[in-house]
Amino acid sequence: MKTLYLMRHAKSSWSFDELSDQERPLNDRGRDDAPRMGQALAARRIRLDRLVSSPAVRAMSTAVLVARELKLPSSSIVVEPTIYQADVATLLAVIRAQPDAAQSVLLTGHNPTITDVANQLSPSPLHGEMPTAAVLCLHFQTDKWADVKPANAEFYFYDYPKNI
Template sequence: MMKTLYILRHAKSSWKFEGLSDQDRPLNKRGREDAQLMGQELASRGLKPDLILASPAVRALTTATLVGKELGYQPEDIVLDERVYAAGIKDLMEVVQETPKDVQSLLLVGHNEGISDFANELSPENLARLPTAGIVALQFDCDNWTEISRDNADFLFFDFPKNYK
């Protein structure tokens, strides 16, 4: 069995609304366009993760929703996990390792710096810091999410919006 993990940093957020909390910041216009673009690119590869799991922060949830829409997901099918917001490597590993065994592919939508650090922790390839709406795909030779590690990982791809502009 194999497990496939797609690690996605949320798209570009807006700083226009000064009174908003960090969790409530929305995507800006470019962010909405980039999230849709990356969803289209994933769809063109024929990818449809079994589960989309995201931070509940507005910018991460909106990114997950826009990407998910391109992959045929309904917004209510996206699972939110508070631990993904402001998470480090250990937190993200815990969240992913709790994924049910029957889920073969998972799209995780989170925030930097944690999401980039997590991708680099698991990837056999050295990765740059994930740009907004950047996605890394890794495949693991294991039966259970508790077994994922760099030692059983294969790097599939690293993609981001500027590849298409």
């Protein structure tokens, strides 16, 4: 079985006009919500084999804060450049390209694609978009990431900061 955690990056700041979109940092709420979601994952006794993130500062910061709460070194985060500005097909390809040795993967990405992929893979589609720092967890009845698809998906949980 494979377990996938899809996480939308935490709330970012729009206060720095001189920064590119990819360089935008987390705002205060985002810096609070990301570790809160990491704590919620830790409370569920989540063990990640792999944490994959977009290279955008807001996504990487989210991944680092979550990893810290899960007692994972930030060096364990894999930066995947194609997640930034990915369409659904690209994000699905990233998921399906994960090494089969990894049983559980958390992917930190961006809307609208992260929500679209969540809705495409989940047997329980979301109502509306994933809020910032939300996490959807799905189990897949397969031994190969390449075989991840809606037909072998099981909904496990969906959580977000306002729910905690």
